[in-house]
C-alpha cells in the first residue's frame with residue numbers, strides 16, 4: 556500500500572486526512588475533488604490505448620488485404636504494427652491503476668485538448684534520446700539563478716516527465732523538491748525513472764524519410780540514481796494543494812504560456828506558495844495564445860504584471876534554443892525562451908478561478924443564449940439539415956438550390972457552404 560511522505564503531507568491544505576489520498580502506484584493525487592480528474596484521465600487513457608489498438612488492427616487489415624505491397628512497404632507496416640502492439644502493452648501496464656470514479660463528474664477543470672500523449676516527445680527527450688537539451692536547460696537556468704543557489708524547498712510546476720526537476724534537485728543538492736503536474740502518464744514515467752526501472756517505448760516519426768526511421772524503440776531510464784527528498788505529485792496548478800508560503804522557490808519550466816488562465820492568476824498562485832524573499836524562476840517561451848489579445852503578453856508586460864503581483868525581477872536572460880531535437884525528429888523547433896529569477900517582495904491576493912461556466916458544472920442552471928451560442932446554432936442547423944437531406948440521389952447543386960430557397964441566400968453562397976461542409980468531412984476521413 557502506498558503512503559504519503561510525512562514531510563510532503565505537512566505542506567498540504569488538502570486532502571485533510573492521509574487516508575483520503577488517492578494513488579496510482581506510489582504517485583499521490585492531490586486534488587480538491589479527485590473524482591473529476593480520475594474520470595477525465597481514465598477516459599483519456601482509453602482514447603490513447605484505443606489509438607494504438609485500432610492503428611495495429613488497421614495495419615493488420617491492410618497486411619491481410621489483397622493489396623499487393625512491395626517487400627519494403629510490407630516491412631514498414633510490420634514494424635509499425637509491432638511498435639503499436641508493444642506500446643499498447645507497455646502503456647496498459649503503466650496506466651493500469653488509472654480507474655474512473657464512480658460518479659460522472661462535469662466540473663473537470665482540465666482543457667479537453669490535454670491528452671495523456673500531448674507531451675509524449677518530452678518523455679523521450681527527458682529519458683530516451685541522446686540529446687544535449689537536458690544539460691543545456693540546467694546550464695541556462697544556472698546562469699540566471701547562480702551556481703550558489705541554495706533553496707531548501709523547491710516546487711516545480713508543470714514538471715512533465717520531470718527530468719529538469721530531478722536534475723536541479725541533484726545538481727543543487729536541494730533538500731526537498733516537489734514536482735507537480737496533472738498528467739499522470741508523464742508522472743508515472745517519472746516515478747519509474749526515480750525507482751531505477753527501465754521502460755521500453757516506441758517513438759513514431761511523423762515524416763520519416765528512411766525505412767529505419769519510421770519508428771524506433773527507446774529504453775527509457777535515469778542515470779541520476781535515487782533522489783532523497785524528491786517528490787512527484789499529481790495536482791492542478793490552477794488549484795494547488797499546498798498551504799501558503801511553504802516553498803523558497805517555485806520553478807515554472809515551459810508552463811506560463813500554456814495554462815488555461817491569464818498570467819496574473821498564475822503569478823498570484825506562485826506568490827501564495829512563497830514567503831517574502833522567495834524566488835520565482837521561469838524558463839520557456841512566451842507563446843500565449845489567448846482569444847483576448849490583451850492577455851498575450853510580451854516580456855515588458857510580464858514584468859509589469861509581476862510587479863502588480865508582488866514580484867521584482869532580479870535577473871533575466873533571453874536566448875534562442877533548439878527544442879525537442881533528436882536524431883530523426885522532424886518536429887524539433889527553434890524557440891526564443893525567457894528566463895527570469897524574481898523575488899517576492901509583498902503578498903498578493905489570489906483571485907478565484909474556474910475553467911468552465913457555472914451552468915456547465917451545475918447542470919441544473921439555465922444555459923445563457925450568448926452570441927457565440929447563436930452563431931453556433933446557425934452553423935450546426937445548416938450542417939444537420941444538409942446531412943439529413945442527403946438521400947443518395949441529390950447532387951451538391953440540387954442541395955444548394957434547396958438550401959438557397961430555404962435559408963433565403965444566393966444560390967452561389969449556398970453551393971459554397973454545401974461543398975465546404977462536405978469537403979471537410981471527406982478530407983477528415985483521409986487523415987490519420
Ligand SMILES: C[S@@+](CC[C@H](N)C(=O)[O-])C[C@H]1O[C@@H](n2cnc3c(N)ncnc32)[C@H](O)[C@@H]1O
Nearest residue numbers: 677713714715736737738790791792793808809
Ligand atoms: C510544455 S509542457 C512542459 C513540461 C516540462 N516542464 C518540460 O519542460 O518538459 C507543460 C506541462 O504542464 C503541464 N500542465 C499544463 N496545465 C497544467 C495544470 N493546470 N496543472 C498541472 N500541470 C499542468 C502539462 O501536463 C505539461 O507536462
